[in-house]
Amino acid sequence: MSEYRKASPDDLYYLTLNVEGWVDIFSRQQYKDIIVENLKYCQEKEGLEIYAYVIMTNHLHLVARRKDKDLTELLGRFKSHTAKKIIELIKGPVAESRREWMLYLFEYFAKKNKQYSNYHFWHYSNHPTQLFTPEVVKQKTDYIHNNPVRAGIVLEPYHYLYSSACADSPLKVLEY
Numbered sequence: 001m002s003e004y005r006k007a008s009p010d011d012l013y014y015l016t017l018n019v020e021g022w023v024d025i026f027s028r029q030q031y032k033d034i035i036v037e038n039l040k041y042c043q044e045k046e047g048l049e050i051y052a053y054v055i056m057t058n059h060l061h062l063v064a065r066r067k068d069k070d071l072t073e074l075l076g077r078f079k080s081h082t083a084k085k086i087i088e089l090i091k092g093p094v095a096e097s098r099r100e101w102m103l104y105l106f107e108y109f110a111k112k113n114k115q116y117s118n119y120h121f122w123h124y125s126n127h128p129t130q131l132f133t134p135e136v137v138k139q140k141t142d143y144i145h146n147n148p149v150r151a152g153i154v155l156e157p158y159h160y161l162y163s164s165a166c167a168d169s170p171l172k173v174l175e176y
Contacts (some may be wrong), residue, residue, distance in 0.1 A: 009132050
């Protein structure tokens with residue numbers, strides 16, 4: 001994955017992975033669960049270290065790093081795998097009232113870039129920003145945790161299940 005800003009091994013990054021066209025796909029639990037399942041896999045099998053995260057309706061923020069290996073390459077595989085799983089679920093037997101609209105949009109985005117075959121789910125860039133100091137890590141973590149509050153989803157950061165601010169979060173996170 002060629003990107004303007006690549007993520008070097010061992011360095012800590014603030015990352016944003018957004019759905020192409022900012023489609024609100026993660027307003028449904030079944031799609032968020034695919035993200036959680038695959039992030040867990042990346043933690044357990046691929047050396048992904050997550051220090052903070054939030055899954056919003058159309059994007060995902062992470063403070064993360066990967067020991068001794070290319071984080072950008074891992075995120076590319078993560079995005080490819082989750083996109084396929086989510087598109088399969090949209091097309092499948094689960095009742096999805098927005099099926100035609102979402103498939104049309106993801107197909108439209110794929111036509112804009114010959115790299116993609118039928119559907120383009122994730123925006124190309126991860127926007128990796130290297131975090132150099134504990135103060136900047138705290139600033140980005142606070143921003144991530146307050147995202148659901150600013151969006152009006154919850155009143156307090158720790159109320160949002162799909163965030164590292166929640167004690168019952170489905171992902172384990174490391175302390176910085």
